[in-house]
Amino acid sequence: MKPPYSDMLMDHFSHPRNTGTLDETNPAVGTGTARRGDCGDVIRMQVQVADRHIVDAKFKAFGCPSAIAAGSLTSEWLKGRDVDSVSQMTDTEIAKALSLPADKLHCSALAERAAKAAVENWQRKRRDYAGRAGETRQAKRNRCPSS
């Protein structure tokens, strides 16, 4: 039915780490969802960032054991990392760590996309937040030019 899976993969599938949800409204939280096709696997990754370090990460996944394991392993990988290092992340590291079979490599690719999307989302939120804060300060100055 299916190829034998590595112990690492089975461990991450049976005991997935960091499952759950972070508060999306928190400006320090970035959320990224990667989807495969219309009704295929879905991985959602979330990161919470402080001082450009990822202090927490959570994931959820709909998909086969490889997708769930890739999500779990990636969430662990993300925790403690510098947010700028995520852009250098490759799915081959995930695939190797899990010894993913050839027909499941799309799962590690999906996890990588979700992780990067989460970081991009955090970056975009920061820019928007900073932009709005800037507008607010400017609006205040316009109202009270002396302060």
Add this chain to the structure above:
Amino acid sequence: MSDGMPIYLDYNATTPIDPRVLDAMMPFLTSAYGNPASKSHAFGWQAEAAVETAREQLADLIGASTREIVWTAGATESNNLALRGAAEMYRDRGQHIITCRTEHRAVLDPCQHLAEAGWLLTVLDVDPTGRLDPQQVADAITDQTVLVSVMAANNEVGTLHPIAEIGAVCKARGVLLHCDATQAVGKVPIDVQTMGIDLLSASGHKIYGPKGVGCLYVRRRDPRVRLCCQIHGGQHERGLRSGTLNVPGIVGFGQAAAICREEMPDEAVRLAKLRDRLHHGILDGLDDVYLNGHPTERLPNTLNLSFAYVEGEALMMRLRALAVSSGSACTSESREPSHVLTAMGVDETRINSSLRITLGRYTTAEEIDRAVDEIVRGVTQLRELSPLYELARKTQGHAASRET
């Protein structure tokens, strides 16, 4: 899991050999080793007698006479003999065959082979429960039709076709009815007379007999059905199927049939109760669970369910403590989703989260309760992991609060 093996809930795939069947077979695996074709000595006569007893046992189970039972190596071979044998024999009468989209590959593939060789093939669609309407058969029959092939019970969802009505339609139009009864025999009553069946396939290993043996019922009266032999070489089985008979297998098959005949009424009730206990247990613990198949016209032992928001391979892996099967693409040999569920109009996501659970003679209430627990826990864990489930809950929450 006892002795490291999961709880067996895949009885439609195969069954263990009943100890009583093994007892009946043992002499023929040890000291009674004669070839029934050896007409000149006691070893042969002994083997022949045992084979004829088994023939009676099969005939009794399906309402046939002994001369109408032909031994084969299994239901797949029986299907091939029936379909190709009849098509070739009656090709001058017509070359149109009718079958149904939810048939087992052991019927669909020989039909496809005939279509490629020039026969006209009609494949009828089923309703969402997997059932055929006899009127569809009536509408499809032409003056070129020689054979209709419809299974008695579906192996994946358990749905029973209205065979007696289909048989009546075929009889009225002078067309032969072949019934692949592999899953039905021994589970529900089958009577070739009252159901108007002309050819019927059955298999030993589905009814607590050994693998590697089956039979084909070939009607001899009203009408007398003739077939072109597919396996030549010795004229065994009245020229219909050559080859030295698998005596131990046949003896086992016969004994298995006799046991079914005796125990079927009570066993069907027991299995239906256990099946319903399983179903209700699951429904008590989970929502968004869908039944695939007919709710009443189905085998007493079969339950095919889809669990929304979880994926099939992950579900199977999580349920390693249970031996069950799935219609999901990634769990099949061919990497194709179940053609049966597809034919019933079940959408692909739901097919990929389906489980087939089939009970049998050795299934206990304790095993059922264990299975309920495993399934409820496993699905719950996977749903907790699923972003789709979270989204669905949120959406339902919003809808509910808008309603109040």
